[in-house]
Amino acid sequence: MTQTRIPIHIANKRAFVWDVEDLVKLRSQHHICGILVGTLPHLSQQNVFLGVPLVLMPEEAVLLVEKEIAVLVDDPNAYPEPTPTQLEKWMSEQEYIVQRHQALFEGNLKGNKETKASERAMSEEAVRKRKERELRRQQKALERQNSPLDLNSDERPSSTTVSASAAPAGAVASLPVSAENEENNSSFNVIVPAVSSSMEWYSSNGRTFTSIESAKEAGVWDYPSDLHDRARCGVFRDLWEQGYFMGGGIRFGSDYLIYPGDPLRYHSHFAATVIDSPISEIRPMEIVAHGRLGTATKKTHLLCGWDDEKKQVSYFSIEWAGFG
Numbered sequence: 025m026t027q028t029r030i031p032i033h034i035a036n037k038r039a040f041v042w043d044v045e046d047l048v049k050l051r052s053q054h055h056i057c058g059i060l061v062g063t064l065p066h067l068s069q070q071n072v073f074l075g076v077p078l079v080l081m082p083e084e085a086v087l088l089v090e091k092e093i094a095v096l097v098d099d100p101n102a103y104p105e106p107t108p109t110q111l112e113k114w115m116s117e118q119e120y121i122v123q124r125h126q127a128l129f130e131g132n133l134k135g136n137k138e139t140k141a142s143e144r145a146m147s148e149e150a151v152r153k154r155k156e157r158e159l160r161r162q163q164k165a166l167e168r169q170n171s172p173l174d175l176n177s178d179e180r181p182s183s184t185t186v187s188a189s190a191a192p193a194g195a196v197a198s199l200p201v202s203a204e205n206e207e208n209n210s211s212f213n214v215i216v217p218a219v220s221s222s223m224e225w226y227s228s229n230g231r232t233f234t235s236i237e238s239a240k241e242a243g244v245w246d247y248p249s250d251l252h253d254r255a256r257c258g259v260f261r262d263l264w265e266q267g268y269f270m271g272g273g274i275r276f277g278s279d280y281l282i283y284p285g286d287p288l289r290y291h292s293h294f295a296a297t298v299i300d301s302p303i304s305e306i307r308p309m310e311i312v313a314h315g316r317l318g319t320a321t322k323k324t325h326l327l328c329g330w331d332d333e334k335k336q337v338s339y340f341s342i343e344w345a346g347f348g
Contacts, residue, residue, distance in 0.1 A: 030050065030094040034097060039080040057270075063075065084260070087261050095233060097228050101231050255301075259330055269283040270282060302330070314327070327339070
């Protein structure tokens with residue numbers, strides 16, 4: 025069973041998923057979204073498009089382990105010190121990769137230089153021919169002007185005796201491309217493996233936990249640790265079992281945003297706030313604030329009360345209504 029579960033790599037009590045196929049499986053099969061936090065090379069808008077790893081909310085990680093969908097892996101301790109043979113093999117592989125990238129870069133740069141040199145030669149040839157045609161037109165115009173006066177005269181303006189082929193090559197109307205610009209314009213792909221678990225000395229044996237309790241005993245994980253954490257996990261699980269997608273709701277003054285389907289296709293319908301107990305006190309100003317904010321953002325605000333004894337959730341919806 026353990027081999028078929030998705031590994032969640034734990035580092036500094038945070039849950040990460042590195043494999044892209046696991047990301048797809050979590051989203052499409054288990055409606056778990058998480059948040060992508062990795063940077064992407066050559067992409068300027070890093071705040072819009074991010075890459076692996078995927079960071080899971082603690083509630084998501086707990087749910088996946090309790091549902092036997094994933095396991096927790098003590099990632100820092102899954103990399104013991106490599107043997108000299110393993111390290112030498114890895115270094116030789118890295119050297120080969122570097123040499124291969126250098127060869128690709130040099131080949132691409134050479135190809136760019138040859139292509140641009142050919143483009144410049146074609147451009148120079150086109151400009152030279154254009155100048156030849158212009159000089160011939162000027163020569164014919166001058167001949168027509170002088171012909172009524174003396175068609176047999178040997179005197180001609182000096183400009184008409186200039187050969188078109190003598191046009192200076194420096195008159196080309198194209199800007200030179202420096203070697204620095206050519207290097208900047210050359211590009212090639214460098215593949216950087218995101219998952220380091222393929223290293224020969226990587227071993228998760230004894231570092232994999234199939235339950236939250238065993239991970240807590242090992243000091244790898246500590247969530248949930250109090251009543252509020254248990255309430256968040258209970259509410260998240262109840263909504264998840266009803267088929268909803270959940271995301272962070274701090275921007276809307278709530279704990280979660282609740283989507284009827286994948287957030288890439290749907291807007292959230294609810295903003296949910298977790299209440300530790302169904303009999304907890306809540307101030308009237310909080311009710312007003314939640315109601316007005318939810319209505320202003322076209323959402324219904326949910327107050328989710330968690331009963332820690334019965335392990336049940338009670339929901340109350342707040343909507344702002346105007347009375348005439």
